[in-house]
Amino acid sequence: MDITNAQFPFLSTILLVCIAGLLGILCTPGHRHSMIRWISTLCAGITMVLSAYLFFAYDKVTGGYQFAENIPWVPSMGIQYFNAVDGFSLPMLLLTGIVFFTGVLAMWDLEYRVKEFFGLIVLLVLGVYGMFMSLDLFFIFIWYDVSLFPMYLLIAVWGSTRKEYGAMKLTLYLLAGSALILPALVYIYTASGLNTFNVLALSQSGLFSTDQQKFLFILIYIGFGILAGIWPFHTWSPVGHVAAPTGVSMIHAGVLMKIGAFGVLRVGMFICPEGWQYWAHLMAVLATIGIVYGVFAGLQQTDLKYVIGYSSVSHMGIVGLGLATMTVEGLNGAVFQMFAHGIMTALFFSAVGYIYDHTHTKSIPELGGLTKIMPRATFYFIFAALTGIGVPCLASFWAELTVFISAFRTYPLYGTLAVCALAVSALYMLRVVQRTCYGPKNDKFAHIPDISLTRSIPRMILVSVIVLFGLFPSIMFDIIRTASTTFMNRL
C-alpha cells in the first residue's frame, strides 16, 4: 500500500469549502436570504468544479488510488483521516457535485426558514462528499451519519404530504441500518487485530475466515442496503421522496441512495469478497424483486412523486443486480447506473417540483395538457421519463444495457425478468407522460407561467450531462474500469 500523498489536497479542499460554506451560512443573519443563497451556490459551484476537475485529471493509465491524503487522527485507536479516489468514487463525486449545484439552484425561490434549510443541505452534502472519498471505516461511518441526520429536519420542516410521518420513517429506517453497520465495523476492527480502520489494509485477503466474511457481509449489505432501497427495506424511500421538498428529493434520491450502494461496494465487497460471492445470489434475487416490484407498484400510483419514488426503487434494483453479477461489466454497469440514475432522478424531481410548486398538485388525474401551458417545464419532465425508460443515446441506456448483458450471463432468469419489467416500466412512464402532459388541458392551471430561462439553468445542466454521457459513455466506462478490473483481478 504505497500510496503517496497528493501534491495539493483537492479532496480536503472540497470538504473545507463545504465547511466554510456552512460556517458562512451560520454567521449570516437569518433575514439576508439572497446572501445565504449566494453562499450556498458558490460553495456548490466550487465543489462541483473541483470534483469535475478530479474526474478529468485522474490518471487512467496508472489507475489505483489517487489524490490521497493520509493523516493519523486518533493514533491510539488506529483511526486515520484517509481520503483517496479511485474509479468507483470519482463518478460519485462528480454526481454529488452536479446534483448539489442543481439542487441548490432548484430551491432558489425558497422563502421559509432559508438559513436553516441551506445550512442543513450543505451539511448533508458535506457528509456525502466525505463518504465517497474516505477510505477509513471510522470516517465512513461518521460521514454516513452526518449525511443522514439533517434529513429529518429537511423533510419534516420543509416537506409536504405526510411530512412528519415520512421524515420519522426515513430516519428510523436509515438509523436501523446503522445499527447493523456499526457492530459490523467494530467487529471488523477488533477481529482483524491490526488496530486499524483503513479499508485497504483490512481488505487484504486472508484476514477474515470465510464464515466471518459471510456473517459480516450480510450485516453490511442489509445495513447499507436499506439506504440503497433494496427490497424489502425500501418502504421508507417512496414515502420520504414524496414528503421531501424538491431540492431535498433531488439530493436524496440522486445522491444519498447511492451512498448505500457505494457502502455495500466499498465496505462489504472490498473487505468481505468471499461473503459477497456467497450472498451474490441472494442479492440478485432481492434486486430482481425490487426491479419488478418497483415497476408494478409504480403502475398503480396516481401521485407523480410516488411514481418517481417507485421508479427509483426499480432503478436501484438494477444497481444491485449489477453488483451481484460478479463480473467486471456488471460492476461497470452498476456504478454507471448509480451515476446515471442520480442525474436522471434529479432532473425528474426538479421537473415535478416546478409543476407542483405552481399547480399545487401532484395528482396525475388532476393534471393534463401541461405541454400547452408550460412547454419548457414539460420538456424536462418528458426527457427525464425517456431517460428512465432507457432510450438509447441517453446515459441510463448504457448503464442498463451493460448490467443486463452481464446479468444474462450470470443469472439468465433474473436478467430476463428484469428486462421484461423494464419494458412494462416504459408503458407506465409513457402513460404518466400522456396523462399529465397531453390530453385536454385543465383550465385551472392556464394562467401559470412557463419556467423562465434562468430557472431552467439547473435542468439544462442535468439534461446536457445526460446527453453527454449518453453520447460518450466511454468517458465514464474508462474511469470505472480502472477500479473494477483491479478489484476483480484481486479475487
Next chain:
Amino acid sequence: MNWTLFQPELYYFMVVMVFLTVSMLNSVSVKTNYYTALISAVIGVAVCTMSLRVNGTLFYNTYRVDLYSQLFKLMLAVGMFLVISVCNKLKSVDDSRHPEFYLLVATATLAMMMLTSAVHLLTIYICLELSSYSLYILVFLRKDQETGVNTALKYFLTGASASAVMLFGFALVYGKFPSIYLADLVESIPRFIDQPSVSIGMLLMLCGFFFKLGVFPFHFWLPDTYEGSANETTTFIATVSKVAAIAIMIRMVALIGGNSVYLIKVLIGISVITMTLGNLCAIAQQDLKRLLAYSSIAHAGYVLLGILCMSPNGYTGAVFYAVTILLLKFTCFMVVISISKKGESPSVDQLAGLHRRSPLLALALMLALFGLAGIPPTIGFSGKLLIFTAAMNNGYFLLVFIAMVNVVISLYYYLLVLKAAYLKEPVDDIQPLHVPFPQKVLTTALIITIVTIGIFPTYLIDLADAAVKYLM
C-alpha cells in the same frame, strides 16, 4: 502527611464553611450568594486542574490520590461550575434558602470527590452517605413544600434501602476476609470469587452504586426525583452525581471484579435490561424531565456495558462516557431551565417554537440530543464507539447489537423532542426567550466542545487511558 494531595477537598471544605456561615447570617442578597458560589466554583475548577497530576495515598492508605481520581475530581468540579452557572434565577427555591442550596451542592460535590479517591469500604460508605444525604435535602428544598417533601421522602426511602443492601454486602465480604481495605480484597477475592458468599457479597456491594447510577432494579427513584425536584437540583443529580457514581463503579469493579464469570453474567443481564427498559419507558413520557430521566437510565446501561468488559479499554470507554453524560445532559437541562417559566417541570410540548424563540438554545439542544443518541460527529458517538469496541474485543457481538438496537429506539424519542423544538408552533407566547449574554457564551462553548471532542477525541481518550492505568 502531604497536604497538597488533599488540596481540592480542602478547598471545597472551605467553600462549605463559607456557605455555612452565609446561611447563618441570613442577610446576604440573592445576587451576592450567586456570585460567591460562581466564583468559588471557578476557583474550584482551577484548583482541581492544578492538582491533576499529583499522586499518593493518605490516611493510613484508605484514601488514594492518582490521575484517575483527580480526573474525576476535575469533572466533578466542572460539573458543579456548570450547574451553579445556571442557578442565576433558581426560581423554584425560596430566596431565603439559596445559601443552603449552595451549601448542599458544595457538600455533595465534596463528598463525591472524596468518593472517587476512597479505597476503603468504610470511607466509601461514609462518602456515599454524605453525598446522598446532601441530595436528599437538596431535593426537599422547593418553594412548593408538598412536592418537595413527597419527592425527598421517596428518594430517601429508596436510597436508604439501597444503602442497607450495600452494607449487607460489605458485611458478607468482611465476614469472609476480615479486611475492608480494597487493596487486601484485591488479593483475596479473585481466589474465592466463585464462592456464593463472595459473589453475592460483591453484587450486593455494587447495589449501592447501582442505585446512584439508576441501574435496574434500583431505577425507580429516578423519574420521580427528576420530576419532583427543582430544575437546578435535577441538573446536579443528572450530571455531577452520575459522574461520581460511574467513578466509584469503575474503581470497585476494576479492583475486585476479578473477571468473575458469574458477576459478568449478572452485569450483562442488568445492563441489557436497564438500557432496554429506559429507552422503552422514555418513549411514552410527556414530561421533559421524566423523559430525560429514563434516558439517564438507558445511559446507565451503556456505561455498564463498558464496565462489565473488565478490560482497560472498557474502563477508558466508561470514563469517556462520563464526560459525555456530563456535557450532553447538562446541555439538555440548561434548555429545560431556560424554558421553564416559574421553575415548574416543563412538558415536551413547552419546547414548541424554541427554534424561533432562541435559535442558539435550539441548536444546542439538537446537538445534545443527537449526542445522546450517539450520532457522529458528536462526543456521544466517540463514547459509544469506545464502549462498543471494548465489548467487541471481549466477543460480546450480540450485546453490541442489542445496544445499537437500543440506540435506534432512543432516537425515536429524541426526535420527538427535536420535533417539538423545531416543528411545533407555540400556542400562546412567541416572544423571544431572554438568554443573558454569559449564558450565550456558555452555550456556544458547549456546542463547540460537543462537536470538537467528537471530531478530535484523541486528547481525551489518551487522558482517560492514562487515568485508567492507575486503576490496575
